Amino acid sequence: MPKYFLKGCDYPNMATKKTLPPVLEILRDNIVEHGNPLALKSKELSSWAKGLDLPEKGQILYYTGGEYQLLPYIDSLVKTLTYVDPASNIFSWLMEARKIVNKTGINAEKIYASILAKDKERYFSINYQAATILQKLGYDLCYDGKNELYSGALLYELGFWKELKEYAGKVAKSIEKTEAKTIVCLSPHAAEMFKIIYPKLVDFPKVEVKTFIEMVWEKRDLLPQINYNQPVVIHDSCRMARELGITQEIRDILTSVGVTYIEPIRNKEWTTCCGGPSKMLFPEISKIVAERRINELSDTGSKKALISCPYCLSALQSGIVKDNDFVLDDIVEFLYRGFKN
Amino acid sequence: MSDLNKELSEYTKNLNKASKDSNINRAITRAVKAYRDTVEDTMERHPHTPELAEEVRRIKEYSMENNQQLLEKAMQSIEKNKGKAFYAKDREEALRITNEIIGTGKTVVKGKSMLGEELQIRHGLEESGNEVWETDLGEFILQLKNDRPMHILSPAIHVPREQVAEIFTEFFKKEIPPDIAQEVAVVREFLREKYFTADVGISGANVVAADTGQIVIIENEGNVRLCTGAPPVHIVLVGIEKLVPSFLDSMKVAEVTWRYAQYASPSYVNIISGPSKTGDIEKVTTYGAHGPKEFYVIFVDNGRSEMLKDPTCRQALSCLRCGGCMYECPVFQVTAGHYGRTYLSGIGSVWTSFVDGGVEEAAPMLYTCLRCGRCVERCPMKIEVPTMVGELRNRLVSE
Ligand code: SF4
Numbered sequence: 252m253p254k255y256f257l258k259g260c261d262y263p264n265m266a267t268k269k270t271l272p273p274v275l276e277i278l279r280d281n282i283v284e285h286g287n288p289l290a291l292k293s294k295e296l297s298s299w300a301k302g303l304d305l306p307e308k309g310q311i312l313y314y315t316g317g318e319y320q321l322l323p324y325i326d327s328l329v330k331t332l333t334y335v336d337p338a339s340n341i342f343s344w345l346m347e348a349r350k351i352v353n354k355t356g357i358n359a360e361k362i363y364a365s366i367l368a369k370d371k372e373r374y375f376s377i378n379y380q381a382a383t384i385l386q387k388l389g390y391d392l393c394y395d396g397k398n399e400l401y402s403g404a405l406l407y408e409l410g411f412w413k414e415l416k417e418y419a420g421k422v423a424k425s426i427e428k429t430e431a432k433t434i435v436c437l438s439p440h441a442a443e444m445f446k447i448i449y450p451k452l453v454d455f456p457k458v459e460v461k462t463f464i465e466m467v468w469e470k471r472d473l474l475p476q477i478n479y480n481q482p483v484v485i486h487d488s489c490r491m492a493r494e495l496g497i498t499q500e501i502r503d504i505l506t507s508v509g510v511t512y513i514e515p516i517r518n519k520e521w522t523t524c525c526g527g528p529s530k531m532l533f534p535e536i537s538k539i540v541a542e543r544r545i546n547e548l549s550d551t552g553s554k555k556a557l558i559s560c561p562y563c564l565s566a567l568q569s570g571i572v573k574d575n576d577f578v579l580d581d582i583v584e585f586l587y588r589g590f591k592n
Numbered sequence: 593m594s595d596l597n598k599e600l601s602e603y604t605k606n607l608n609k610a611s612k613d614s615n616i617n618r619a620i621t622r623a624v625k626a627y628r629d630t631v632e633d634t635m636e637r638h639p640h641t642p643e644l645a646e647e648v649r650r651i652k653e654y655s656m657e658n659n660q661q662l663l664e665k666a667m668q669s670i671e672k673n674k675g676k677a678f679y680a681k682d683r684e685e686a687l688r689i690t691n692e693i694i695g696t697g698k699t700v701v702k703g704k705s706m707l708g709e710e711l712q713i714r715h716g717l718e719e720s721g722n723e724v725w726e727t728d729l730g731e732f733i734l735q736l737k738n739d740r741p742m743h744i745l746s747p748a749i750h751v752p753r754e755q756v757a758e759i760f761t762e763f764f765k766k767e768i769p770p771d772i773a774q775e776v777a778v779v780r781e782f783l784r785e786k787y788f789t790a791d792v793g794i795s796g797a798n799v800v801a802a803d804t805g806q807i808v809i810i811e812n813e814g815n816v817r818l819c820t821g822a823p824p825v826h827i828v829l830v831g832i833e834k835l836v837p838s839f840l841d842s843m844k845v846a847e848v849t850w851r852y853a854q855y856a857s858p859s860y861v862n863i864i865s866g867p868s869k870t871g872d873i874e875k876v877t878t879y880g881a882h883g884p885k886e887f888y889v890i891f892v893d894n895g896r897s898e899m900l901k902d903p904t905c906r907q908a909l910s911c912l913r914c915g916g917c918m919y920e921c922p923v924f925q926v927t928a929g930h931y932g933r934t935y936l937s938g939i940g941s942v943w944t945s946f947v948d949g950g951v952e953e954a955a956p957m958l959y960t961c962l963r964c965g966r967c968v969e970r971c972p973m974k975i976e977v978p979t980m981v982g983e984l985r986n987r988l989v990s991e
Contacts (some may be wrong), residue, residue, distance in 0.1 A: 327622065409985060409991075411989055413990055487829075489962075493968075520969055523966070526962070528962040529962055534606075536923060536926065540923065
């Protein structure tokens with residue numbers, strides 16, 4: 252008998268039964284039943300808009316999809332579970348989460364109570380700042396506030412296409428009601444959904460879908476100069492760069508406001524993923540991917556990276572190790588400064 | 593907690609462990625940099641490559657459309673060349689045919705082949721009482737280490753020289769220093785004897801020309817030349833997706849394959865059409881002059897026709913196995929082949945779904961993909977991995 256053969260070889264022993272990891276089902280059910288992945292109350296999600304008095308109907312619909320708002324909650328969830336079990340036994344942890352959910356009725360706020368106030372404030376106010384920038388550039392925005400539904404991007408990502416089709420119908424109707432001709436999406440994920448995925452699934456209203464970046468780019472000459480004397484580094488988001496093909500616009504905007512920028516080793520259509528997509532299922536891998544991307548960005552010598560996607564912002568933030576003074580700004584936050592001065 | 597969750601959690605632990613393994617980390621970081629630098633350089637030297645890749649895409653599409661006809665034609669061509677051609681619908685059949693040719697108690701030398709991994713051919717032949725030697729250096733190391741490949745082209749990408757030295761010192765029962773040249777030399781000496789005493793040589797193939805029945809195998813080490821040239825019997829195991837209409841087409845496929853596998857030109861391109869022959873004495877054709885007397889080609893399906901029928905996933909069949917996408921995958925960059933089974937990373941999750949266990953087995957891999965899409969930028973065949981991964985997730989959850 253030959254001595255060396257494959258017996259006992261370390262092939263990973265994988266799933267054989269058709270059961271879903273509970274986290275996927277929770278996300279799906281929340282989106283379908285509550286209009287967002289974490290079943291947060293719409294009153295809460297739209298609270299950033301207080302004071303802006305945006306009408307519910309109009310030509311240009313400002314769409315947040317609740318995405319920036321949800322991120323601190325997701326972060327808190329991920330932190331809790333890596334803390335609870337450093338080996339990241341996410342699946343068993345979520346079994347527990349589901350029990351809580353089932354017992355109490357869906358009350359995600361309770362589960363994510365440990366969310367940090369300053370994170371929440373930051374992510375919520377990005378919505379406010381972006382709306383203000385667009386208004387100052389002369390766009391007349393409407394916002395569907397409490398009726399706004401999440402885009403369903405996660406349903407698409409996770410494979411729940413049957414549910415998405417039904418859900419997309421609801422979203423399409425709610426958008427139709429606003430009578431908008433243009434939707435401005437704050438997140439490239441929402442823009443991808445409305446521009447590329449929805450038309451394949453439902454009868455989507457004949458509206459023009461644009462990202463915040465494109466809207467700003469069109470009126471970049473009106474932007475105030477920004478007094479920032481160091482070069483920034485640009486992180487292109489995968490969706491923005493590869494699906495939507497938006498890369499040069501970001502650079503043009505920075506040139507308009509008088510800011511110099513540096514390119515990281517991987518950029519534009521070759522950009523490196525922030526690790527965000529695997530945050531829920533593989534938080535540790537996600538964190539390492541984020542750290543690697545942070546290294547690529549900080550290796551340029553720049554001290555500040557500009558981000559234009561909520562998921563990238565939150566994922567990359569977790570990739571900054573303690574004592575590293577590298578800073579991430581959402582491009583919204585960065586441009587808003589010009590208006591404040 | 594159900595078994596499924598236990599298993600998924602095992603997989604996750606494995607990924608996490610790999611991501612903290614300094615050997616993997618060092619090796620992959622080096623490999624990614626080398627890959628990117630070399631490809632950039634070779635593309636500059638051979639700027640026609642992207643255009644040629646586009647032509648190869650069309651050739652592959654045509655070949656998928658006409659796979660059945662090409663298979664028949666290739667089998668006829670091989671028989672005309674005095675070889676023997678077989679069709680195996682699955683692993684069992686492929687193993688049965690191979691075992692029937694080889695029998696038992698033989699020594700077999702084998703070249704690297706992903707299909708061989710898929711069929712676990714070495715294991716199968718060893719179970720029938722044969723001695724099988726992997727001759728690709730990386731595979732040889734893994735054979736001794738009882739490990740599986742962590743990259744389709746550089747299978748032992750995760751094993752640094754120091755560890756190789758330890759493995760060799762134990763196996764060869766003499767001190768082998770962590771010096772790459774000496775490590776290579778000791779294997780060369782050991783396998784040389786095997787090539788010339790082996791009863792059978794086994795290889796895979798990168799592409800097969802249907803009109804001439806020619807098998808094309810790209811390599812650098814020279815082990816495939818010896819494996820396929822020295823023993824009296826040569827068996828080729830090849831997936832039906834490797835068929836293209838003509839010899840000229842096969843050369844185009846080969847050039848694009850090696851270019852994206854980071855070679856300006858590989859050391860060797862083996863083209864084999866049939867058994868070795870001579871007519872030097874009285875013009876009488878006699879087989880088995882210096883090379884093999886017997887030549888067998890086994891075309892393996894094992895789920896490929898199913899893939900062919902699938903409108904979204906059939907594009908995966910045009911994968912050249914150049915490995916380029918893996919170097920661009922952010923998860924592969926931190927976990928190597930732990931993000932995989934036989935087939936690795938995003939494209940591997942699609943292959944696993946069809947030829948290595950189905951979507952349930954592929955589930956953890958399917959959900960590991962970030963769907964970031966950088967692999968598509970690199971892929972010479974522009975295979976839309978994120979699209980297929982999305983579709984397969986959808987199938988998985990709707991079952
Ligand atoms: S999917 Fe494309 S890049 Fe990846 S191995 Fe196949 S041909 Fe090469």
